[in-house]
Amino acid sequence: xxxxxxxxxxxxxxxxxxxxxxxxxxxxxxxxxxxxxxxxxxxxxxxxxxxxxxxxxxxxxxxxxxxxxxxxxxxxxxxxxxxxxxxxxxxxxxxxxxxxxxxxxxxxxxxxxx
Amino acid sequence: xxxxxxxxxxxxxxxxxxxxxxxxxxxxxxxxxxxxxxxxxxxxxxxxxxxxxxxxxxxxxxxxxxxxxxxxxxxxxxxxxxxxxxxxxxxxxxxxxxxxxxxxxxxxxxxxxx
Numbered sequence: 001x002x003x004x005x006x007x008x009x010x011x012x013x014x015x016x017x018x019x020x021x022x023x024x025x026x027x028x029x030x031x032x033x034x035x036x037x038x039x040x041x042x043x044x045x046x047x048x049x050x051x052x053x054x055x056x057x058x059x060x061x062x063x064x065x066x067x068x069x070x071x072x073x074x075x076x077x078x079x080x081x082x083x084x085x086x087x088x089x090x091x092x093x094x095x096x097x098x099x100x101x102x103x104x105x106x107x108x109x110x111x112x113x114x
Numbered sequence: 115x116x117x118x119x120x121x122x123x124x125x126x127x128x129x130x131x132x133x134x135x136x137x138x139x140x141x142x143x144x145x146x147x148x149x150x151x152x153x154x155x156x157x158x159x160x161x162x163x164x165x166x167x168x169x170x171x172x173x174x175x176x177x178x179x180x181x182x183x184x185x186x187x188x189x190x191x192x193x194x195x196x197x198x199x200x201x202x203x204x205x206x207x208x209x210x211x212x213x214x215x216x217x218x219x220x221x222x223x224x225x226x227x228x
Contacts (some may be wrong), residue, residue: 040219056215105157
C-alpha cells in the first residue's frame, strides 16, 4: 500500500458527461501529480500541484481541470467526455517536487466513456 | 526538453534468464533517474533510483547504473522469476527549477515463462 488513495476505482460514464476523480496523498506529502495512462499514449503527465498551487502543466486538455485543496487532497475534473478519454488516471504524491524525492502512486481510477 | 526512451516490448524470457531493459534519456541539468514497476491491475511502484552520475540503484535483485556519458540507465537482473512479469517504466525527474515533474518512458512489458 503506497498510502495514496484514489476514488473511485472504476467509473463508467457516457460521452458529453463530466466526472470528478479524487486523490488523497500520503500523509505529509505536499505535492500531487496527475497522470493519464492509455494504451496508445503511454503514461502522460497532466498536471502537478504543490501545497495548493499549480506547479507544472503537461499535456492536459482544456476540458480537464484540477485543484489541490487546503487539506492537500486533489481533484481532477474531466468534462465534455469523449470516447478517447477512456484511460487509467493515476495520482501520485511526494514530499516536495525536489529532484531526489520519489513519487508514490495510487491504484488509479479506470475511466470508461461509452 | 526532457525525455526518456525505453526499448520496446514485450520482452519474453524463461525463468532464471538474464534481463536487460534499455533506457536512455535526454535532459537539461542533472535529473534523478528511476525505475518503476507496474504489476497487472495495480499502480506504479518505485523499484529503484539513482540521483547522480555513477550511482547504482538496486532492489529485489534488480540493478541500474546512472551513466551520464551515455545518458543511460539500463535495468538488469541476473535471474528473473515468473513473479517479475510486469511492465517496467524508466523515468527521470527534472530539477525543481524546471518543475520537478516525473517524465516516463513508454514502458516495457516483461513476461517470464516457467
